[in-house]
Amino acid sequence: MVPDKLKPPIGVSIFILFALILLSLQLMSSATQESSELSAMYSWLLLVNALGSVVLLGLVGANIYSLARHTKRREAGSRLTARMVSLFVVLALAPAAIVFYFSMQFLHQGIDSWFNVEIDRAMEDALELSQASLDQRMRWHLRQAEQLAEKLSNSSETLATLELENFRELAGASEMTLFSRQGRIVASISINPGDILPSLPDEHTWLQLRQNGDYVALAPVRDDELMIRVIVSVKTKDPQYLQVLYPVPVRIADLADSVEFAFVRYQEMNFLRNSLKLSFSLALSLVLLMSLLAAIWVAFISIRNIIAPVKELVKGTQAVASGHYDQIVPVLAQDDLGFLVESFNDMTQRIARAHDETRLAGLEVENQRAYLETILANLTAGVISFDANYKIRTANQAAYRIFHIHVNHFIGRSLLELVTDYSELAEPLKSIQRLLEQADDIWQQRIAFLGSNGRQELLCRGTPLFSQEGSRVGAVVVFDDVTDLIQAQKNAAWGEVARRLAHEIKNPLTPIQLSAERLQHKLADKLEMGDAEMLQRSTRTIVQQVEAMKEMVDDFSEYAKPSKKQTVSIDLSALVQEVLALYMARPGVKFKTAYEAGRLMIKGDPVSLRQVLHNLVKNALEAIDVQGVIEIGVHRVQKNNADFIEITFYDDGPGIKEEQMEKIFEPYVTTKAKGTGLGLAIVKKIIEEHGGAIWVDTSRRLPEMADVSQSSGSRCDKVGAGFIIQLPACNFEQL
Template sequence: MVIRKLRIRLPLSLVVITLFTAIVASLHLMSSATQSSPQLGSMYSLLVLINSVGSILLLTLVVVNVYGLLRQLARRAAGSHLTARMAFLFVLLSLAPASIVFYYSMQFLKQSIDSWFDVRIDQAMEDALELGRAAIDERMRTMLHQTEQAAAKLQLAPIMEYPLRLTELRDELGEGEFTVFSRQGRIIAAGGSQLGFILPDLPDTGVLLRVKHGKSFIRLEPNPDGNLQIRAVVAIPSDDPLFLQAVFPVPLRISQLASTVEAAYVHYKELGFLRSSLKHTFILTLSLVLLLSLLAAIWVAFVSIRRIVAPVRRLAQGTRAVAEGRYGQRLVVRAKDELGFLVESFNTMTEKLAQASEEARMSRLEVERQRAYLETVLSNLSSGVLSFDKESRLLTANHAVDEILHVPAHDYLGLPLSRLKTDHPYLTETLERIERWLEKGTGNWEGEMSFVGPSGRRELYCHGTPLFNGNGDKLGAVVVFEDVTALILAQRQAAWSEVARRLAHEIKNPLTPIQLSAERLHHKLASRLDERDAEILDRSTRTIVHQVEALKAMVNAFAEYARSSTIQLRRVALAEIVEEVVALYPPQSGMSFEIDEEPSLPRISGDPLQLRQVLHNLIKNSQEALTPSTQGKMCFILRKTVDQGEAFVQLTVRDNGPGIPKEQADRIFEPYVTTKTKGTGLGLAIVKKIIEEHGGTIRVENGLRQGAGFIIRFPVPETDLGAGANGGNSGGKS
């Protein structure tokens, strides 16, 4: 243990001593460089070398520690996030004061070096240079204006008088030389002080092009004597463009002053460059010292944080083991300080947690058994069960809810009933009644409700019970509802059967005497009356006889509906029966048929005579619904289908008639409900009765754009599930 401590502390001590020495040396070198400028070059190199070596060493240590911390964070090692936060805090605490000191040191350094130079002289030099430039610019503008005025005067004079005019101009201005030349460079006239010695110096082609386009040219340039002169060139408008050049010498005194000011300004700027270099040297030195300090502080922070976090890391590892369920985790107590007390408390906690975990596990097993039992009971109930919380949100729903309401109730768990109403509008009225009770009800509630869903009209009997805890606070409610549609239909069918039986008994007996009496009256009185009265008698007795026949047909239909039929079941191919019935309706009947049969349909168990009656009634119902000008068309589609694990042969019947109104779709199979102007309204009721006696179902097909459609299903006996019975053609027409 002693050797390990020495290995940890010795490098830290050496680094601290080295860092302190480097900082003191840097400050000493900075002071020496400030007091003695000639020593700056040699001391600066030594300063950069010392600080660079120290910076590289500390930067390497910091990078190694940061890399190790990043690996711990990637592995989600215990204590890594705490180490990262503490390191960030240490760096922030070190960086903030160091940055403040660095900023004000930089300001002090700049102000100190700036105080070595007189800022007012710098401004005066710049002002003098600017003043000289302004004076020369003003003189150039004056000379250009005078040259333009001379060109204007020459424009009015003939070319022969140009030399005289130039001499007068020279005498008027008292200085300069003037030259008139053509575009080809031929000198037309000249005048000035130096004409007797050399030829005038003409401008280049670029200047001529510029002047030709109406722009005057003026420039300050040195003359052969080393002094300054001003050259101005302007155009003289004429048929053959001519140019006037004026060269004005700058006074010697002004030229000397301008050269002196410019030389002094350049020299002063060279001195100022040395000041900037000195600033940069001191800034670099101070920056290196700051970098050394920060890197050393960061490295020391990493070392110190590792020592502080090590016990916490072991405690975090133990806590993670407990979180994973390993309650037997025990930590070694290595110190009697606050962390040691925390470790002892952790060991006590894990012991108690292990005991509580075992008790919770036994309780959880018991709760799971009870929950599984409750779910089994609910899933096997034929009644729908819904439970809600106190905010009227759906909590649970059994499978019967899906079958009765035709909604995936489990998709709406945790959602309010308004969401269910939005997605399934046909349940709006039913769910609103449940909502009203959930909002106000504190007692039991029951009632009958109905809705028109995908499978037709459904009649429900509902019962609701609120739920309270031991303190009387409302927890929610439970709603149980039963589908009593079949019961109500059975009661209604029994009532209609009783009505039909009584009608057949009470009405059929008087019909024959009425008919015979009417015929006897016609026979006895027809020959005794005059022609007009005889015609009235004939029409009246014929009406009585026809209406009696209609009443007999209606009574016979009611009797047939009320009579309990005897079904003689056998294995039959439904497609063959359809083809046989369709063959009885030739094209002259006003109907055309299409049969779409799936190959290898299984047989069903049924009575062929009654199945034919079903088809005849459907065809007759379609014929009676057609208008006289409409060609009837019916389509029979036979398919095998599977619903909830049970196989069916499905017959879909569609026609091109006017269809079934929506308000009568849910009552179309009731007796004496019809949309036609003729007929008894018992055809579809008899069809439904026969199909249900065969164990099948019939419902109206929804979503048709034209005509009416019925979907009929007959169960397939288990012995016929694997065998096909039909060899008829698919898609045949007749």
């Protein structure tokens, strides 16, 4: 780019350029003085100045082009530069043009005023006067010469030669020469004895002489001395010519010279009038042009320098507008613009700081939010928040754990929309939706439903959210899976009941039995046959019932007492095989077993676990009655990043009824005519005390099997029941 190339020593180059321009203009101005020695260089100076103008024109042109390009591209500061430059050019051009116009006018009028008709006339008259004066003198000398020739014609050639000197002196001539007709010098005499050779007339003179017979003329002779040359013919028998050179008096010659000089000078000036005007106009135009061009060029540079900080400011502002706050505009000068730039820098720094603070605050809020989200996500309670239209806004991880639905995927949808996809959750979701819509205050509700893990009980707490103005903006529902808690509470209550029963009932049983036996012993002999028999029967009934009650109370105490008495490492597959071995001999029952290879170790009380297995096998045997298959599998499973040993237990008995499914592990729930209903309750208690879980495997109840069981009415004994027990596996390190 042109400006950049011109930049480095800009001040110096401008100074030098101006000095050169001034010098060349001064030289040209001096050269116009005629006497100046520089006049010989005038042409060169003119050329140099013209070239200088062209160079300046080029510079200005390049600047204008560059400015036009920048303006077209709408570069920062270009429009301001254009405006300032045009203003400057207009301001500079207007007075310059006026001055130029009037200068030209004055110049032309001034030159024209030198010349007028009167002077013209006077000059010509003066010249004519001088010529007339000289003419008169010439005619007079001609006459004189003719008289001399007359005298000479009477004397002989030899005499004439001698008389010539007298005649010369008489006539006051400076030289007298006698020529033969052929132009040969016959005799010659001069005032100056040193002049041996007389001044000879030229061919033209001879020609005129022959035509006219005489000749008179004013001519410079020898050292530019003005002389009157007169030639007349001497009429002798051999015709001759007499040439007389008369000196013009010094005074007259000087005056004539002066007149001639002035006339010539005036003539010359008159002739050169137009050329003079032209060359003055040329010089004036050149001076003006160069000054203007130089001024415009310097204006470009200065304006660019002035605009530079503005340009930077514009760029900076654009950058700030587009979000780059780290703009530092260089301070180029310590003036008002510099102050502006400093203020701008100050402002951008403040904006940057404020922006950073806002960003940090936002980040902090975001962190806070993320932290809260993390807490929410890791809460065991499920939390779902709703907007004013009961659409889901957020849901935490626990919500998924409880519902087994990725509630997060349904943000922006209502709970009822979930119902269509997850029909098994229809009941609780509808309840929550209803409660959300109805409640104006904090509400709490237990909702039970049958989930994929069996019966689940939720404790839901909802809080409608209100804005500061009091309008409803949404709601939050917190729910907890309290199934296990309630179960535990129930178990604890039953345990307490059992313990008290055992304690309160068992104590009077032995005295009752002993008393009955004593009554029989004492009274048997004293009573009659009939009465004694009745006594014996009654006593036996009492003892039998007491025994039964004792047994029942033992069961209760069994249920109430902690089962995990001592914990040792047990190979579960070995334990299962050991227990099953006791029942192998039983006819009609087929045991199918599947054990995973390797030792499936757990930690637990072998006695209690053995009782669990006994209870389950007994249950199965009772269920299948006469003939059937019992499938038992032991294998390792992984659940929630922990190893479990799973025992699956299936029979092909009548199965468990739907309505019993929920309460099968509660005490006093039995389908059998005989039994306390504590079997499965004890099993569950022991398993839970070992940190495991037991549940009825509903997945084995395939739909077609269920259909078969329904269509066959009461014959549903081949549906079969299944239990799954999971116990925490014991790692080898723990052994």
